[in-house]
Amino acid sequence: MKITFLGTAGSMITKSRTNLAVLVDEDLLIDCGEGTSQKLLAILGDLSRIETILISHGHADHIMGITSLLWAMWLSSRRTKDLKIIGPEYIETLVTSLLKLGYTPLDRLTFRINYGFNTFSHENIFFKATLHYPTNFAYRIDRSGKSLCYTGDTAPCEGLIGLAKKCDVLIHEAAFPDELSNLAHKLNHSTPSDAGQLASRANVRILALVHWPDTFEGNESILIDQARKSFDGEIILAKDLDVLEL
Structure with a gap:
């Protein structure tokens, strides 16, 4: 399993980091923040390689790149194969609304979008709703003997223990430093x-910590030390375009 951190910023983009997006191998995208399309094109060359998009929730920093990505999939490759978009129950309405706001009617696209968890059978993908609003899904992906868990946005959530159990990598948000825990x-x-x-x-x-605040750029070791208080395994403070091979 190859994990590429496309975007790792907090709610605010920085000069070196864009909003959340993670590429798994060359076919699975998790979240689609602003700036995702350009990075995918640079890495993959052909956007039609993306078969499935998992969206954690509807906040702008996790989904605002979706319209430009769908547009680019149509324009750059005249994609014809179906695309799967998975997420909370409101995601289909949200994506459709964003396309309409951008004057991109669905009938202009040359491919069909399938929504929901009944649209695939080949992936071992599991989800759990977390403590966030709007509804946020954390995901677990088991593939080729390796596993990852991606939290999206959440407050501490007991339900995630089972989802993340014995994963090779936990990709977890760290939107605030410890001193601002309340x-x-x-x-x-x-x-x-x-x-x-x-x-x-x-x-x-x-x-792997993502969604970490811009105020700690240049002082990243502080956040790693805070995580190390309760975890003695390997800790990564992910930056844009970092690659993790499992």
């Missing part, structure tokens, strides 16, 4: 220590 939890987000606690309780091998 605010983080009030806003349904997590800290590095929260991520470390889940990684430890789920007995994962690697913890």
Whole structure:
């Protein structure tokens, strides 16, 4: 399993990081923040390689790249094969509305979009709703003997322990530093220590922090040290275009 961190920024993009998006191998995309299309095109060359998109939730920093990606899939390759978009129950309405707002009617696309968990049978993909609003899905992907769990946005959530159990890598948000934990939890987000606690309780091998605040660029070791308080395994503070081979 090859994991490419396309975007790792918090809610605010920075000069070096764009919003959330993770590429698994060359066919599965998790979240689609602003800037995703250009990075995918640079890496893959052909956007039609993407077969499935998992969307954690509907906040702008996780989905606003979807319209430009669908547009680019049509224009760059005249895609004809179906695309699967998986997410909470409102995702189909949201994506359709975004396309309409961009004056991109569905009948202009040369491919069909299938939504929901009944659209594939070859993937071992599991999900769990987390503590966030709007509804956020965390995902577990088991593939080729390897596994990853991606939390999306969430406050500390007991239900994620089972989902992440013994994963090779846990990709966990760290939107606030430990000293702002009360605010983080009030806003349904997590800290590095929260991520470390889940990684430890789920007995994962690697913890990769994403969605970390721009104020710590240049001082990344602080966030790693906070996560290390509760997890003694390998910790990665992911940056854009970092690659992790499992």
